[in-house]
Amino acid sequence: MPSIAVKRKYEAIYILDSGSSDDQIAAITGKYKQVVETAGGTVENIDVWENRKLAYQIKGADRRTHSDGRYVVMNFTSEADAEKELRRTFQISDDQIRYMIIKPEEIDEPGAARQPRGESAASAPAPVAAPAPVAPAAPVAEAAPVAEAAPVAEVAEAAPAAETTEETAAAA
Secondary structure: OOOOOOOOOEEEEEEOOOOOOOOHHHHHHHHHHHHHHHOOOOEEEEEEEEEEEEEEEEEEEOEEEEEEEEEEEEEEEEHHHHHHHHHHHHHOOOOOOOOOOOOOOOOOOOHHHHHOOOOOOOOOOOOOOOOOOOOOOOOOOOOOOOOOOOOOEEEEEEEEOOOOOHHHHHHH
């Protein structure tokens, strides 16, 4: 029985060295695009971001510590084989500092990951529906009145003061 190959959307995000020239970046992104296309996938979008400071220092494959880098977002559609081949290429390549490949549930538009939170119309909070009416609570029975507690001074006068003397201590 022939197997049916399912094409899915993927998003590959990788960080390149900030010292890379535009020609080097074009060659690297072209290499990764070719990996996807050779495996039967189609690249929909490649978005190269400007140089950005990393959240923390990362030691790259070249054993240098990087504090900034150029992010590249590549959206593509392929079967699982193309994703596996791209992941294998990332693992053996020294071109990028870090990479991540995700299967988003739905990519609304290319480069959607780049939009800061709260700025797109899609991320606006949805209107909140009015809460459902609550059934009235059962009436609460009145509690019996509580007798007032006697003030501490009255209790102290009613109880004789215990005196500790040598006689009472010896009797015990």
